[in-house]
Amino acid sequence: MIALPGGRRRWRFHVCALMLLVPIGFAPGYFQRLDLEGGAVGLGEREIGVLRLGRWKARLAELDLGPPVIEGAAGPIKTFTLALEGAAIDEVRAAYAKIGEPRSIRSAGALFAGAPYRQMAGVAAPETATGDSELWLTFEGWDGSIEQTSLPLADASPSTVAWLAGRRRR
Amino acid sequence: MAHAPSSRRLWFVAHSWLGLPIWGFLFFVCLTGSIATISQEIMWLVDPATRANPPSADARPLGYDEVMARIAEQRPGARLHEMTQPVKPEFALIVEAATPDGETRTFFVNPYDGTIQGEQGWFDFRAFIRALHGWLLTPFDGGYAIGWYAVSALSIPLMGSLVTGIVVHKKFWRLYLRPRLRLSKGRRVFWGDLHRLVAVWSIPFIAIMSTTALWFLIEAILYANAVTVAPVRPPLVIAREAAPNVARSEAPPEPSIDAAIAAIRAKHPDFAPGYIEAPESAYGHVTVYGRGAYPLIFEEAKVNPYSNEVAQSRMVSDRTALELVTESMRPLHVGDFAGLWLKLVYFLFGVLLTGLVFSGMMIWAKRTAGATRALVRDIRVAGPFPEPAE
Secondary structure (H helix, E strand, O other), X not given: OOOOOOHHHHHHHHHHHHHHHHHHHHXXXXXXXXXXXXXXXXXOOEEEEEEEEOOEXXXXXXXXXXXXXXXXXXXXXXXXXXXXXXXXXXXXXXXXXXXXXXXXXXXXXXXXXXXXXXXXXXXXXXXXXXXXXXXXXXXXXXXXXXEEEEEEHXXXXXXXXXXXXXXXXX | OOOOOOHHHHHHHHHHHHHHHHHHHHHHHHHHHHHHHOHHHHHHHHOXXXXXXXXXXXXXXXXXXXXXXXHHHHOXXXXXXXXXXXXXXXXXXXXXXXXXXXXEEEEEEOOOOOOEEEEOOOOOHHHHHHHHHHHOOOOOOOOOOHHHHHHHOOHHHHHHHHHHHHHHOOOOOHHHHOOOOOOOOOHHHHHHHHHHHHHHHHHHHHHHHHHHHHHHHHHHHHHHOOOOOOOOOOOOOOOHHHOOOOOOOOOOOOOOHHHHHHHHHHHOOOOEEEEEEOOOOOXXXXXXXXXXXXXXXXXXXXXXXXXXXXXXXXXXXXOOHHHHHHHHHHHHHHOOOOOHHHHHHHHHHHHHHHHHXXXXXXXXXXXXXXXXXXXXXXXHHHOOOOOOOO
C-alpha cells in the first residue's frame, strides 16, 4: 500500500485551510496597534507626567511599554510621545529629547515629529547610558528662546532602565 | 521492463502538486488580493462620503490651501499630516490630520467646496483588506512582518505552477483559437477544461503577480540583511538658521501646499500631485509625490516651506534602471496607476486566478491522487534494487 495522496488521508491536504485562522489570531493586536498609533488610546501606553519648561507645559509618555527596539544602523531606539499644551502649541518651534545632558542646542537629540498635539521622537540609547542616566528635554521657541528640563530615566522609562541593566550584565 | 515515466508526466505531477498542499492558503490570498484591488471602489459604492460630487456643473476644484482653510473652519485646530488626491476624479480627497485631542483622523473632503463629507471610522476597510492580504495582520516590529514572508513566498509555487503548466501544455496557444469547455462529460472533464481555459488567458496576469510577489519576498530578505537597492540618502532637514524667528505675539508661518506644487511644476511641468505630506516639524519639508509621464513610478519632490524652493527631487530620470524596475513592482502588483478600467481588469483576473486555485484543487481531488500512484508504481518497477517487503 502506497501511503501517498488520496484515500482516507486526503483530508490532510485540506488542513492548510486552517491558515485562515492565523489572521483571526492576529486581528486584536492589529487593531490595538492602529489605536495606539492613531492616538485613540491616549498619548501612549504609559503617561510619564506633565513637564514644565519655563512658561511652557507639555505631557510626555512612552509610546509602548517595551524596551528599546534595535532599528538597523540607528541602534536601540526608544519612542516617546509628547503633547504640547496651552501657549506651547503655537510658541514652541521644536522639541528634542536625549538620554544624557546635551552640550548645545545642536546636540539636543531626537527631534519630535508630528502635530503639536501629539508628536513622537525615537530616542537613541547610547552605549554610555546607565540606569542613573537622565532624559533631557529641550524646547526651542519660534522666537529663538530655549528651555530645558530633565527627569530620571527610571521615571521616564522603567523598561529602558531594565534593558540597560541587562545590557551591562552581558 | 516497464517504461520510465515520461518527462511530460513528471512535469504534470509536479504541476499537480505545486499548489495542493497549500491550496487553502493560496486561495485565501488570491481572494483577499482581488478584493483589495477594488477596495477603494467598494468604499466608494458603500459610503457616499468618499465620492467627489461637484455642487454644480461648472464647479472647479479648490486649491489645496483653500481646502485646508475650509477644513480649519469645520475642525478648528486640525493640523495636516497628509493628503491623498485620488487618481480618479470621482473620489473625494483623503485628508489625514491631527486634532487637538491628540488623535489622528482621516477626513473625506469634497474637492470642490472643501466640505468634510465624512470621517474614517474605527474600521478602515481599505487598510484592513490590504493588511489581511499582504501580511495576514501580523505585526511589523523592526522588520517585515512574518506574514509578509508567508504570503510573498507563495510566489514560488505560483510561478512554478505557471512554468510547469506551460511545459505540460506546450500547445496552449491553441486554446486561444479553439476554446473548449465541455459541460456534459462529467465534473472532472468540466473542471479540467475550465482550469486550462482560464489559465491560458491568465498567463500574463499570473506572470505579473508571481514576479512582483517574488520581488516582495526578495525585498524583505534584502531589508532583513540591510541590503538596499537605492542609495540611502541622509534625511533632509532645514538648517536651524533657515527657519524664521517669529515674535511671541505673532502666529508661526503656515506652509503653502499650492506654492510648493507651483515650485515643483516650474521645474517639472508634467508633474501631477497625488500624495502630499506636510512638514513633520519646523525643520521638515513639504513632500509631494506624483506621477509624471511614466505612470508606474511615483516621483517625489521636497520643498522648503519658508523659501518655497525645491530642495530635493527624485524624478523618473534620476533613477537607475534597477530602481525603475524594482519601484514598478508595487503598482504592477496592485494595478492602481491607470484608472478604474485597469482596477476592474485586475479584479477580473484576480477572481479568475482564485478560481484557478479552486479548480486545481477540484481536479486534484478527482485525478491527481490516482495519477501519482501510477507514477510511483512505474518508478518502483523500473528501480534497480528490490525493495524490502513492507
